[in-house]
Amino acid sequence: MTTSSEQGRELVEMAWDPITRIVGSLGVYCKIDFANRQVAECYSTSSIFRGYSIFMKGKDPRDAHFITSRICGICGDNHATCSVYAQNMAYGVRPPHLAEWIINCGEAAEYMFDHNIYQENLVGVDYCEKMVRETNPGVLAKAERTEAPHAEDHGYKTIADIMRSLNPLEGDFYREALAMSRLTREMFCLMEGRHVHPSTLYPGGVGTVATVQLFTDYMTRLMRYVEFMKRVVPMHDDLFDFFYDALPGYENVGRRRVLLGCWGSLNDPDHCDFTYENMGDWGRKMFVTPGVIVDGRLVTNDLVDINLGIRILLGSSYYDDWVGATDPFVTHDPLGNPVDIRHPWNQHTIPRPQKRDFTDKYSWVMSPRWFDGKDMLALDTGGGPIARLWSTALNGLVDIGYVKSTGHSVLINLPRTATKPEKTFEWKIPTYKGEPLSNALERNRARSYFQAYVAACALHFAEQGLNEVRQGRTQTWEPFTVPDEAISCGFTEAVRGVLSHHMVIRNGKIANYHPYPPTPWNASVRDSYGTPGPYEDAVQNTPIFEENSPENFKGIDIMRAIRSFDPCLPCGVHMYLGEGKLLRTLHSPHAFTAP
Amino acid sequence: MTTPTKSATSKQRKQEEPVIHILWMNAGLSCDGDSVALTAATQPSIEDIVLGVFPGLPKVAVHWPLIDYESGPMQGADAFIEWFFKAARGELDPFVLVVEGSIPNESLKREGYWTGFGNNPDTGQPMTVPEWLDRLAPNATGIIAAGTCATYGGIHAMAGNPTGAMGVADYLGWDWRSKAGLPIVNVPGCPIQPDNLSETVLYLLYQLAGQAPMIPLDQALRPTWLFTATVHEGCDRAGYYEQGQFATEYGTPECLVKIGCWGPVVKCNVPKRGWMNGIGGCPNVGGICIACTMPGFPDKFMPFMDEPPGAHVSSTISEAYGSVIRTLRGFTFRTVDKEPKWRRKGRELLTGYKAPWS
Ligand code: SF4
Ligand code: SF4
Numbered sequence: 025m026t027t028s029s030e031q032g033r034e035l036v037e038m039a040w041d042p043i044t045r046i047v048g049s050l051g052v053y054c055k056i057d058f059a060n061r062q063v064a065e066c067y068s069t070s071s072i073f074r075g076y077s078i079f080m081k082g083k084d085p086r087d088a089h090f091i092t093s094r095i096c097g098i099c100g101d102n103h104a105t106c107s108v109y110a111q112n113m114a115y116g117v118r119p120p121h122l123a124e125w126i127i128n129c130g131e132a133a134e135y136m137f138d139h140n141i142y143q144e145n146l147v148g149v150d151y152c153e154k155m156v157r158e159t160n161p162g163v164l165a166k167a168e169r170t171e172a173p174h175a176e177d178h179g180y181k182t183i184a185d186i187m188r189s190l191n192p193l194e195g196d197f198y199r200e201a202l203a204m205s206r207l208t209r210e211m212f213c214l215m216e217g218r219h220v221h222p223s224t225l226y227p228g229g230v231g232t233v234a235t236v237q238l239f240t241d242y243m244t245r246l247m248r249y250v251e252f253m254k255r256v257v258p259m260h261d262d263l264f265d266f267f268y269d270a271l272p273g274y275e276n277v278g279r280r281r282v283l284l285g286c287w288g289s290l291n292d293p294d295h296c297d298f299t300y301e302n303m304g305d306w307g308r309k310m311f312v313t314p315g316v317i318v319d320g321r322l323v324t325n326d327l328v329d330i331n332l333g334i335r336i337l338l339g340s341s342y343y344d345d346w347v348g349a350t351d352p353f354v355t356h357d358p359l360g361n362p363v364d365i366r367h368p369w370n371q372h373t374i375p376r377p378q379k380r381d382f383t384d385k386y387s388w389v390m391s392p393r394w395f396d397g398k399d400m401l402a403l404d405t406g407g408g409p410i411a412r413l414w415s416t417a418l419n420g421l422v423d424i425g426y427v428k429s430t431g432h433s434v435l436i437n438l439p440r441t442a443t444k445p446e447k448t449f450e451w452k453i454p455t456y457k458g459e460p461l462s463n464a465l466e467r468n469r470a471r472s473y474f475q476a477y478v479a480a481c482a483l484h485f486a487e488q489g490l491n492e493v494r495q496g497r498t499q500t501w502e503p504f505t506v507p508d509e510a511i512s513c514g515f516t517e518a519v520r521g522v523l524s525h526h527m528v529i530r531n532g533k534i535a536n537y538h539p540y541p542p543t544p545w546n547a548s549v550r551d552s553y554g555t556p557g558p559y560e561d562a563v564q565n566t567p568i569f570e571e572n573s574p575e576n577f578k579g580i581d582i583m584r585a586i587r588s589f590d591p592c593l594p595c596g597v598h599m600y601l602g603e604g605k606l607l608r609t610l611h612s613p614h615a616f617t618a619p
Numbered sequence: 620m621t622t623p624t625k626s627a628t629s630k631q632r633k634q635e636e637p638v639i640h641i642l643w644m645n646a647g648l649s650c651d652g653d654s655v656a657l658t659a660a661t662q663p664s665i666e667d668i669v670l671g672v673f674p675g676l677p678k679v680a681v682h683w684p685l686i687d688y689e690s691g692p693m694q695g696a697d698a699f700i701e702w703f704f705k706a707a708r709g710e711l712d713p714f715v716l717v718v719e720g721s722i723p724n725e726s727l728k729r730e731g732y733w734t735g736f737g738n739n740p741d742t743g744q745p746m747t748v749p750e751w752l753d754r755l756a757p758n759a760t761g762i763i764a765a766g767t768c769a770t771y772g773g774i775h776a777m778a779g780n781p782t783g784a785m786g787v788a789d790y791l792g793w794d795w796r797s798k799a800g801l802p803i804v805n806v807p808g809c810p811i812q813p814d815n816l817s818e819t820v821l822y823l824l825y826q827l828a829g830q831a832p833m834i835p836l837d838q839a840l841r842p843t844w845l846f847t848a849t850v851h852e853g854c855d856r857a858g859y860y861e862q863g864q865f866a867t868e869y870g871t872p873e874c875l876v877k878i879g880c881w882g883p884v885v886k887c888n889v890p891k892r893g894w895m896n897g898i899g900g901c902p903n904v905g906g907i908c909i910a911c912t913m914p915g916f917p918d919k920f921m922p923f924m925d926e927p928p929g930a931h932v933s934s935t936i937s938e939a940y941g942s943v944i945r946t947l948r949g950f951t952f953r954t955v956d957k958e959p960k961w962r963r964k965g966r967e968l969l970t971g972y973k974a975p976w977s
């Protein structure tokens with residue numbers, strides 16, 4: 025809204041608040057250097073506080089998954105699942121194998137649904153013909169002339185045809201994807217009852233009645249999705265490769281140092297016993313392998329290390345510190361390792377509502393960090409898929425035929441479907457000029473590949489589940505009792521990345537419960553050490569390719585950078601943009617500059 | 620979300636034909652699950668409504684954060700929030716306001732905000748949901764509260780909450796009427812059953828076009844055709860209930876009442892309608908009914924996995940039909956169909972949470 029000179033640069037403030045086409049409300053406030061076509065500074069802010077950790081205190085621990093599902097309206101079931109995992113650990117219960125296959129089928133359907141609707145109906149619009157025409161007419165002209173390399177696979181002759189198919193409502197692919205997002209939600213409802221807050225998930229297993237029909241209904245839909253994937257993956261490869269080609273330097277849009285976290289997902293019932301003591305081992309057996317990746321190198325794949333490294337910093341958020349004010353709930357984990365006072369087990373949430381001030385506190389999002397023994401790393405999830413594929417690829421542990429990790433890539437083998445033959449896709453770790461690359465386009469590309477990956481995994485899960493039923497092992501739930509005292513944790517991957525739930529039970533009631541979904545990691549603010557959060561970091565220094573002048577500026581490159589992280593969190597990123605005729609008429613400077 | 624290829628000018632020209640704007644505010648205390656659920660609706664789907672596939676349906680322009688094309692900077696090109704300012708200034712008529720999420724009590728504290736939606740141009744601070752309601756409600760032709768949070772407070776309004784959350788009607792008043800004489804329309808559900816909401820929107824559009832009479836609502840402002848029957852009345856396990864066959868473990872086909880199902884006293888059509896396209900649901904597919912549509916949700920139904928008090932009486936005498944059971948249930952009904960008393964306006968927080976800022 026205001027123009028200022030800093031170090032001789034003309035900076036224009038602009039804000040996007042709320043950002044549309046994400047789940048929840050997020051705002052981004054930026055200072056933009058139009059002369060040098062670059063974002064100079066960025067602040068992200070979340071505009072909502074609900075207080076789950078506060079109102080869960082004193083409640084029955086068995087209510088935890090019903091309550092925490094309501095944290096998120098698009099991946100609530102990931103929360104319910106994670107909560108059930110944490111409860112299983114606390115109650116010492118191991119569900120029947122069939123229950124685990126049913127949960128895996130349900131969670132796989134969630135990934136298939138959510139990545140699909142987000143990629144095509146929310147992110148896709150940023151790359152549609154209408155948007156490109158309004159932001160980069162030169163690029164559209166080139167797209168009209170460029171033949172799609174995989175036209176034979178997906179049926180669109182030119183890149184511009186792909187873009188047109190993504191136009192909201194009018195585009196045929198846009199509509200097809202929306203319909204597909206319903207089919208996959210039906211698959212989800214078969215396994216978990218309702219989307220998005222499941223009705224059939226319980227600690228100890230599921231209430232779903234497992235019959236042959238359950239798996240038939242699931243498989244017939246899954247095979248249609250597998251066929252769909254054979255078009256989706258090559259089509260997105262063509263689209264994203266074209267952007268690199270048409271706009272040299274697009275590698276730097278939304279680029280950030282490779283600091284990725286993946287907590288692993290989809291347990292293998294043969295190995296997962298839900299004990300803390302064995303967590304490192306059964307974590308490595310997950311169908312998506314956990315890992316922390318720094319500059320392209322795997323730092324650890326041990327869930328115990330991952331757990332103990334989590335720190336919650338307050339930094340620029342509206343909370344009072346608990347350190348010094350309270351005693352820790354947990355001093356040592358069940359293996360005898362010391363637990364930090366800033367670990368979620370020991371966290372207290374003490375809200376302190378106040379004015380938003382970008383020079384001090386400006387968000388309801390805290391700053392989760394991962395301590396590697398030396399530094400407090402601001403890990404991101406890249407929206408989920410890029411971290412999951414990267415970790416799975418580097419670990420080289422998964423091999424179930426339908427998917428296989430090679431140590432440097434992931435192979436996805438899709439069987440023959442109604443009109444298409446067998447097909448193998450390979451996701452390779454992205455690099456640019458010899459360096460590992462984590463940027464907007466690669467986050468998006470990984471999303472399409474992960475859809476195919478998880479569809480292939482789902483084939484395995486459904487086959488295993490059906491086999492249990494055929495063998496007559498139809499029990500889906502194991503009884504348990506709630507202990508008076510316990511500590512526990514659950515780890516999985518929400519659709520958009522890392523998810524952990526930490527619980528402390530005292531006197532048979534919840535004494536402490538802290539869930540950490542992906543968006544606090546990604547949308548976190550400048551922490552106590554001044555380190556910016558991932559969105560802020562990725563948008564800062566993003567080059568601007570949009571052809572519009574400041575008056576008509578949409579901020580499309582910034583929006584592409586932000587949306588590549590798949591922001592979700594009933595939370596806000598606000599971005600700020602100034603100049604332009606309307607903006608100058610403003611009398612008061614905005615909160616961005618005003619204290 | 621208007622028809623996409625129109626340029627800005629042709630959009631303005633379009634406004635001369637009667638267009639009903641739907642302003643969707645997702646900034647209440649919610650999870651956005653009702654927005655997401657609506658994309659699952661098929662009877663009708665959102666495409667059906669926006670593209671106007673029904674005869675006689677008025678033209679609509681939907682301003683919905685979840686899938687809106689517009690995503691420009693505030694006060695710049697294509698700013699989404701501008702529609703809300705227009706409506707507040709009285710420059711958008713007619714419009715229906717959809718509220719998603721509960722209304723936090725913003726008067727509990729000296730400063731700051733629990734939730735914001737855009738900025739207040741006078742202060743540069745986030746504009747709160749009560750501020751928006753105060754500005755928009757007088758100009759709205761209708762208000763729909765979507766989901767249990769917006770209707771009655773829901774999960775974020777449970778005992779011990781710090782924000783003093785409540786439903787839209789708790790905030791605006793249960794006897795609130797729009798300038799066109801419409802009460803608030805409540806579509807509860809956590810989240811809403813997709814078609815329940817899209818169908819209610821469809822009904823209201825027909826009503827605003829003068830083609831349908833006043834929408835029939837019960838005392839909790841729910842559409843009667845959706846929320847009169849109980850879960851139990853629509854449940855395909857009721858045969859087991861009648862035969863006295865009760866599950867003691869999850870995952871079996873019998874009646875779930877002894878392991879936590881509240882179906883007999885809950886108004887909801889999900890077991891009958893299914894979750895989407897007739898698939899999924901709750902007790903019909905093995906999930907206990909936790910009463911997510913009810914004004915008393917969640918407090919009056921927790922712990923969810925225990926047998927509801929009184930269920931035992933009614934299930935042991937389930938062979939005895941008629942007035943006995945109905946009288947017993949009538950008693951429970953009246954309690955669970957009411958919100959807990961702390962969900963209301965005022966400067967005091969009555970949820971049991973001790974505010975560190977006070
Ligand atoms: S499962 Fe619930 S709704 Fe169904 S018959 Fe039993 S008590 Fe009624
Ligand atoms: S059956 Fe019960 S839990 Fe299921 S949607 Fe209806 S009220 Fe909610």
